[in-house]
Amino acid sequence: MPRFHGQSNHAPVDIVNQLQKQYVDYLSSLFHEGVLDDQFTQLQKLQDESNPDFTVEVATLFFVDSDKLINNMAAALERSPVDFKQVDADVHQLKGSSSSIGAMRVKNLCITFRSFCETQNYEGCLICLQQVKNECAVLKDKLQNLFRMEQQIVGAGGSVPLMD
Amino acid sequence: MASNGLVSPRRRSSDQFDGSDPSPCGSEEVHVLAVDDSLVDRKVIERLLKITSCKVTAVDSGLRALRYLGLDEEKTAGDFNGLKVDMIITDYCMPGMTGYELLKKIKESSALREIPVVIMSSENVLARIDRCMEEGAEDFIVKPVKLSDVKRLRDFMTRDVGDGTSSDGGGTTHKRKLRESFHESPPSSTVSCASSSAPAASTTRSRSPSPSPSPSVSSSKPVTATTDFDFMGFFSIRGKSNNGRHVEDSDQHLNCLKEETVA
Numbered sequence: 277m278p279r280f281h282g283q284s285n286h287a288p289v290d291i292v293n294q295l296q297k298q299y300v301d302y303l304s305s306l307f308h309e310g311v312l313d314d315q316f317t318q319l320q321k322l323q324d325e326s327n328p329d330f331t332v333e334v335a336t337l338f339f340v341d342s343d344k345l346i347n348n349m350a351a352a353l354e355r356s357p358v359d360f361k362q363v364d365a366d367v368h369q370l371k372g373s374s375s376s377i378g379a380m381r382v383k384n385l386c387i388t389f390r391s392f393c394e395t396q397n398y399e400g401c402l403i404c405l406q407q408v409k410n411e412c413a414v415l416k417d418k419l420q421n422l423f424r425m426e427q428q429i430v431g432a433g434g435s436v437p438l439m440d
Numbered sequence: 441m442a443s444n445g446l447v448s449p450r451r452r453s454s455d456q457f458d459g460s461d462p463s464p465c466g467s468e469e470v471h472v473l474a475v476d477d478s479l480v481d482r483k484v485i486e487r488l489l490k491i492t493s494c495k496v497t498a499v500d501s502g503l504r505a506l507r508y509l510g511l512d513e514e515k516t517a518g519d520f521n522g523l524k525v526d527m528i529i530t531d532y533c534m535p536g537m538t539g540y541e542l543l544k545k546i547k548e549s550s551a552l553r554e555i556p557v558v559i560m561s562s563e564n565v566l567a568r569i570d571r572c573m574e575e576g577a578e579d580f581i582v583k584p585v586k587l588s589d590v591k592r593l594r595d596f597m598t599r600d601v602g603d604g605t606s607s608d609g610g611g612t613t614h615k616r617k618l619r620e621s622f623h624e625s626p627p628s629s630t631v632s633c634a635s636s637s638a639p640a641a642s643t644t645r646s647r648s649p650s651p652s653p654s655p656s657v658s659s660s661k662p663v664t665a666t667t668d669f670d671f672m673g674f675f676s677i678r679g680k681s682n683n684g685r686h687v688e689d690s691d692q693h694l695n696c697l698k699e700e701t702v703a
Contacts, residue, residue: 315584322487322587330487337480361697368533368697372562373480376584 286433293434299425300437306418307439316378317439335419338377342412345370349405353398363401364393370408382411470597471495471523475505475530475542476560481583485529485560488590494597495523502537502545505530511549525555527578527597532561532568533696540572540696547576558593560585 286292306312316331323330345366352363371386385408392400426436472494476482482498489496499505506512509525528546532539539559546552556578561568569580578596581589 315586318584318586319484322484322491327487334480334483337483341479365535365697368562369478372533372583373478375562376478376481376484378584 292429292432295425295429295432296434296437299422299429300439302422302425303439306422310380310384311415311418313378313380315376319377320438332423334377335423338373338379339412339416341373342370342382346405346409346412349408353401353405358396358398358401360393360396360401364390367393367404379415382408382415385411469493469495470526470594471497472597473505473508473525473528474498475500475502475528475534475539477501477531477534481531481560481585485585485590488585488587489529491587492590492594494594497523497525502530502534502539502542505542506537506545509546509552511545511552527556527558527593529558529560529581529593531583532559532572533563538696540568540575543572543575543577556597 303312307316319331319334348366349363352359352366367386367389371383371390374380374382374386385404389401389404389408392404429436470493472489474482474485474489474496476485476498477500479500482500486496486498497508499508503512505528528542530539530542537545539561543557543559546555546557553576557576558579558581559572559577560581560583562583564582572580579593
């Protein structure tokens, strides 16, 4: 179902179809691997001609936010004594925003992270911090791939398929 | 008063909103004040509300919400800052004033108590939900917020705004029905909106891709994660010092986290 009006320079139909299929396969794999959950689809549904970059914008805000929160957590964990409540508050925030964009793996890591904060487990917190950083980096990379593929489809005159 | 009450859209099959539905009440647009300290959540709730034909004002704290409503320490009753507010939707867990505290302040104010207040929370805690409903909240949404949640609120708002009667008997009916439907169905997720001051440097998709995007990946060093982030040249926020959060937030604990967290 067309969601965007593409350029007038249409590529051959099979190229558009191929790009669309690759896109669907890639996005499906992200769901399948648990990187993304249904909330991501919810956000994609909010995109239209008047807000064609909504998902990219939300994702960008997420990464700005998560970078800041991760920095805060790292700094808090370096202080002596460690303020676990502060770390927990930041993890809570990250859990919230990751949940809002459908970043399921990040969100689940935050849940684990919070339990280490509650038990004031310093090593556990350090491990979680590293995992959260890694997972955010992976997510950023995958979303860039995804958005690039969307751009290619639209550039070729096609429309981006919406997962149901 | 329309007695169709609130048939929860959670029982309906589709969440799709095609955007071409005419405004149900046909008169003025519903104006919603959204309160959330999270930049991501503000952007999302703002979009959700706009897509359901609401006017939105998004603020990042309870204090700012009260100021917007004309109710702060220096005054007792409202000078409305701008548009009349038809509904307030607020996050529960915020630094400084929680959503619950904001709810109480609104319900204690003779000028503002009739405004329906909806609470959003990532925590599905029964004690918290009950406390909010007892304090007069219209509804409680578990985050992440979905389009169906906002549509349901919109339906409620439209009936309330459209029928023009005062909120005594009819308002109670609405409140009861919202609460009934709430208790009967599993809570759905909530949505958060971006700040209305979020930068709007987005480009359209039809532009040709910029050469070699340079993603900034957080380094493994503890304190040097980058903040300049260029998402494929589409949309760039560089070096923003205060991303919609209060600067003092990083030192504030979230009061709501001290509560019981197990339902």
